[in-house]
Amino acid sequence: MKKSTKVLGAMAAIGASTTLVGGAVHADSVTTNKPQTNEVQSLNAKPVSVADAQNKVNSDQSKVNADKQQVSTDQSNVNKDQNDVDKYSKDVQDSKTQTPAVKDQISKTNANIQDDQSKISADQNTINNDQSKVNADQSRVTADQTNVTAAQDKVNSAQDAVNQDNQRINDIHHAQQIADQAQQNVNKDQQTISSDQNALTMAQNALGPTQSAADTASQKASTAQSDLTAAQNKVQSDQNNINSTQDSLNNVTAEINAHNVIDVPSSYTDSLLSSGSSSDQQNAFSQGMNDPANTYHSSPEYDYDVDPTHLTSQQQQDLATWIAQLVNPIREKLGNAPLTVNQSALNFANAVAQGYNQDKWSIYNGHDVSAIENAAKQYGLNSTAGNIYEDAATTGLSNTTCTMNDLRANIYGALKNLLFSDPQHAQSVTGYNWGNNKEASYFGFSFDNLGQFHFEQIHTGDGETVPSDIENTNLFSISNNIPVPADDLSSLEQQQSSLQQQLAAQKNQLATDQQAVTTAQNNVNSANEALASANNALAGVKQAYQNAQTALNSAQNKLAQDQATLKQAQADVQNAPQELQQMNTQLATDQQALTNAQNNLNATKAKLQNDQTTLQNDQNILNAAKSQLAADQQKLQNDQNALKQLQQQLSDYQNAPQLLAQAKQQLATDQAKLAADESRLATDEDALTQDTTVLNNAKSNATKEAQAKANREQTQRAKNSFEIGSSYVLGNGSREAVAMPTVKADVVPDPDAKEVGQAKQYKKEPGQAKQHKRALPDTGDAGESSVLDLLGFAILSLLGDAGYRRKRHD
Numbered sequence: 001m002k003k004s005t006k007v008l009g010a011m012a013a014i015g016a017s018t019t020l021v022g023g024a025v026h027a028d029s030v031t032t033n034k035p036q037t038n039e040v041q042s043l044n045a046k047p048v049s050v051a052d053a054q055n056k057v058n059s060d061q062s063k064v065n066a067d068k069q070q071v072s073t074d075q076s077n078v079n080k081d082q083n084d085v086d087k088y089s090k091d092v093q094d095s096k097t098q099t100p101a102v103k104d105q106i107s108k109t110n111a112n113i114q115d116d117q118s119k120i121s122a123d124q125n126t127i128n129n130d131q132s133k134v135n136a137d138q139s140r141v142t143a144d145q146t147n148v149t150a151a152q153d154k155v156n157s158a159q160d161a162v163n164q165d166n167q168r169i170n171d172i173h174h175a176q177q178i179a180d181q182a183q184q185n186v187n188k189d190q191q192t193i194s195s196d197q198n199a200l201t202m203a204q205n206a207l208g209p210t211q212s213a214a215d216t217a218s219q220k221a222s223t224a225q226s227d228l229t230a231a232q233n234k235v236q237s238d239q240n241n242i243n244s245t246q247d248s249l250n251n252v253t254a255e256i257n258a259h260n261v262i263d264v265p266s267s268y269t270d271s272l273l274s275s276g277s278s279s280d281q282q283n284a285f286s287q288g289m290n291d292p293a294n295t296y297h298s299s300p301e302y303d304y305d306v307d308p309t310h311l312t313s314q315q316q317q318d319l320a321t322w323i324a325q326l327v328n329p330i331r332e333k334l335g336n337a338p339l340t341v342n343q344s345a346l347n348f349a350n351a352v353a354q355g356y357n358q359d360k361w362s363i364y365n366g367h368d369v370s371a372i373e374n375a376a377k378q379y380g381l382n383s384t385a386g387n388i389y390e391d392a393a394t395t396g397l398s399n400t401t402c403t404m405n406d407l408r409a410n411i412y413g414a415l416k417n418l419l420f421s422d423p424q425h426a427q428s429v430t431g432y433n434w435g436n437n438k439e440a441s442y443f444g445f446s447f448d449n450l451g452q453f454h455f456e457q458i459h460t461g462d463g464e465t466v467p468s469d470i471e472n473t474n475l476f477s478i479s480n481n482i483p484v485p486a487d488d489l490s491s492l493e494q495q496q497s498s499l500q501q502q503l504a505a506q507k508n509q510l511a512t513d514q515q516a517v518t519t520a521q522n523n524v525n526s527a528n529e530a531l532a533s534a535n536n537a538l539a540g541v542k543q544a545y546q547n548a549q550t551a552l553n554s555a556q557n558k559l560a561q562d563q564a565t566l567k568q569a570q571a572d573v574q575n576a577p578q579e580l581q582q583m584n585t586q587l588a589t590d591q592q593a594l595t596n597a598q599n600n601l602n603a604t605k606a607k608l609q610n611d612q613t614t615l616q617n618d619q620n621i622l623n624a625a626k627s628q629l630a631a632d633q634q635k636l637q638n639d640q641n642a643l644k645q646l647q648q649q650l651s652d653y654q655n656a657p658q659l660l661a662q663a664k665q666q667l668a669t670d671q672a673k674l675a676a677d678e679s680r681l682a683t684d685e686d687a688l689t690q691d692t693t694v695l696n697n698a699k700s701n702a703t704k705e706a707q708a709k710a711n712r713e714q715t716q717r718a719k720n721s722f723e724i725g726s727s728y729v730l731g732n733g734s735r736e737a738v739a740m741p742t743v744k745a746d747v748v749p750d751p752d753a754k755e756v757g758q759a760k761q762y763k764k765e766p767g768q769a770k771q772h773k774r775a776l777p778d779t780g781d782a783g784e785s786s787v788l789d790l791l792g793f794a795i796l797s798l799l800g801d802a803g804y805r806r807k808r809h810d
Contacts (some may be wrong), residue, residue, distance in 0.1 A: 072528025144608035179569035203545035336431030345444030351375035369399030
C-alpha cells in the first residue's frame with residue numbers, strides 16, 4: 001500500500017505548550033537525554049565524597065572526645081594515687097616516734113572500759129531496788145484512791161437521806177397549803193381541757209373543706225402540667241422536623257458545593273482553536289483557567305485511601321464516568337460527539353499500563369509505543385500505526401496510596417491544563433478531532449507503577465472517509481458501554497429550594513408552638529401557685545388540729561397528775577402529827593450517819609496524801625539512778641570508740657611501709673597510662689585536623705562539580721533530537737508516522753496548586769523531548785520556540801503540503 005504524508009502546519013506542529021498536573025503533563029511523547037556526570041577529582045588522589053569525608057571527621061571527633069574523657073579519668077586516678085603516697089609516707093615517719101605512746105594509750109583505755117562496765121552493773125542493781133520501792137508505793141496509792149472514792153459515795157448517800165428527811169418534814173408542816181394548791185391546779189386543768197376540746201372540734205370541722213380545696217387545686221395543676229407537656233412535645237417534634245430538614249438541606253448543599261464542573265468561555269470555539277490568533281487563544285485559555293467556577297471541590301465522601309495503580313473495577317468505572325461528566329458537557333455545548341465510557345477501552349488502558357510497568361517505561365522517554373501496539377493488538381485495535389490513542393501525564397502520585405480526593409483533584413487539574421493550555425490539546429479533549437467532530441470516541445484510562453496517567457481514546461471513524469480504530473469487535477466490544485449519569489446539579493438545586501421553603505414553614509410552626517408552650521407554662525405557674533396556697537392552708541388546718549389534740553392530751557395528763565397530788569396532799573393533812581414525829585427520829589439517825597461518813601472520808605484522804613508523797617520521793621530517786629546509768633553507758637561508748645581509733649592508728653603505723661610501696665606502684669602505673677592516653681589524644685587530634693582539611697576540600701570540589709554540571713546541562717539544552725511517534729491523516733486516508741523535533745521544558749507550575757492544596761512545581765530532566773499523539777505537536781519553553789518553529793517548519797515542509805486531517809489508512 002502506498003503511503004504519503006500530510007502535515008498540520010509548522011506552527012501547529014511545534015508551538016504547543018507543555019501541560020502539567022501534580023507533575024509534568026505530556027499529551028505527546030517525552031524523550032529524556034540525561035547527560036553523563038563527570039566528577040572533578042585530583043589527578044593523583046582517589047576521589048573522596050563529601051559524605052565519606054564527613055563520616056571520617058565525625059568518627060575522628062568521637063575518638064578525640066573519648067580520648068579527652070579517658071585522659072581526665074587518668075588524671076583523677078594519678079591525683080588520688082599521689083594523695084595515698086603522701087599519707088602513707090607520713091604514717092611511716094610517725095610510726096617511728098608515736099607507736100609506744102599509742103600502745104600505752106590503748107592499755108589505759110582498756111582499763112577505763114573495765115571500770116565503766118563495773119559502774120554500769122552497780123547502777124543497774126540500784127535501779128532495780130528503786131523500781132521495786134516505786135511499784136509498792138504505786139500499789140498503796142491506787143488502793144487509797146479506791147478507798148477515798150468509796151468513802152465519798154457513803155457521804156453523798158448520807159447527805160441525800162438527810163435532805164429527803166428535811167424536805168418531808170417541811171411538806172408535813174405545809175400539808176394543808178399543798179392540798180389547797182393541788183385543788184386549784186385540778187380546777188384549772190379541767191377548764192383547760194374544756195377549752196382545748198373546743199379548739200379541736202373547730203379544727204376538725206375546717207379540715208374537710210380545706211382538703212377538698214387542695215384536691216381541686218392539685219387536679220388543676222396536674223391538668224395544666226399535662227397541657228404544658230403536650231405543648232413541649234409538640235415543640236420538640238417541630239424541632240426534630242427542623243433538624244431533619246436542616247440535615248437534608250445541609251447534605252444537598254454539601255453535594256452542590258462539592259459538585260465539580262469545568263466551564264469554557266463563550267469565545268472557546270472550533271474556529272478559535274483551529275485558526276484563532278495566539279492572543280485570542282491565550283485570552284480564552286486564561287479566562288477558563290482563572291474562572292472561579294473551575295475549581296476542584298473536595299468532598300468528605302472521597303476522604304478514603306485508594307491505590308491509583310490498583311484501582312478496583314468499580315473505582316475505575318466511577319472515575320471514568322466522572323471524567324466524562326466533566327468533559328461531555330463541553331463537547332455537547334460545542335456540538336461535538338460525547339465520550340463513551342467503555343469497559344473494553346478501560347481494559348485496553350489497563351493493558352497499556354501493564355506494558356509500561358513491564359518495560360519500566362517513563363514518559364520522559366516518550367510513549368512506550370511497543371506497549372501501546374501490543375495492547376492494541378490484544379484488543380483488536382489498529383496495532384501498526386504507533387501511538388494514535390494515548391495522552392499521558394505524570395501526576396506526582398507514586399506507587400503508593402492517596403485519598404480519592406487527591407486522585408480526583410489531579411485528574412481535574414490535568415483536564416484543565418489540556419483544555420486551557422494550547423489549541424491542539426483542546427481540540428483533542430473537546431472532540432473536534434481536527435475538523436471531524438462527528439467521530440465518537442470510546443474512552444478509558446489507567447495508572448502505571450510510576451504514577452503516570454494514561455488517557456486512551458479509541459475513535460469510531462466517521463463512516464465515510466475516516467476508518468475506525470477498531471478492527472476486531474470480538475476482541476473490543478462496542479456494546480459493553482458504561483452509562484454516564486446525567487449532571488444532577490439542577491435537580492439538587494430544586495431539592496435545595498424545596499427544602500429551604502419547607503424549613504421556613506417548619507420554623508414558623510415552631511414559633512407558633514413555642515408561644516403555646518409559653519401560655520401553657522404561665523397556666524402551670526398559676527395552677528402551681530394556687531395549689532401551693534391550698535396546700536399551705538391545708539397544712540395550717542392540719543397543724544391546728546394536731547396542736548389542739550396535743551394540747552388536749554397534755555391537759556388531760558396534767559389533770560391526772562394534779563388529781564394524784566391532791567389525793568396525796570389530803571392524806572398528808574390527816575396523817576401529819578404522827579408522821580412528823582417519825583420523820584424527826586429518822587432525821588436524827590441520818591444526821592449521825594452523815595457525820596460518821598465524813599470523818600471516815602477525811603481519814604482516807606489523809607492516808608492517800610501521805611502515800612502519794614512517798615511515791616514521789618521514791619520516783620525521784622529512781623530517775624536519778626537512771627540518769628547515772630545513762631551517763632556511765634555514754635562514757636563506756638566513748639572509751640570503746642577511742643579504743644577503736646587507737647587500734648586503727650596502731651595498725652596503720654604497722655602496715656605503713658607495705659601500703660606506701662603499693663601506693664607508689666599504683667602511682668607509677670597510672671602515670672604511665674596517663675602518658676599513653678595523652679599520646680593517643682594528640683595522634684587522634686592530628687588525624688581530626690587532617691580529615692577536616694580533606695572534608696573542606698571535598699566540599700569545595702563538590703561545589704565546583706555542581707557548577708560544571710550546570711554548565712554542561714545548559715549546553716545540552718541547545719541540542720535537539722528527533723523521535724518518530726505521531727501519525728496524521730493523509731489525503732488518501734492512509735496513516736503514517738511523522739518525524740518530530742524533540743524539545744524540552746524546564747519548570748512548569750501546577751495551575752491548580754492553590755485549588756487542591758498542593759503548591760507544587762516539578763523539575764523536568766534536561767534534554768526531555770515531547771511528541772503529541774494524533775498529530776499534536778511537541779511543546780517547548782518560550783525561549784526556544786521561535787527557533788524551533790522555524791526548524792520544524794522547514795522539516796515538515798519537506799514531508800508534504802499543509803493540511804488539517806489526522807493520519808488514516810485507506
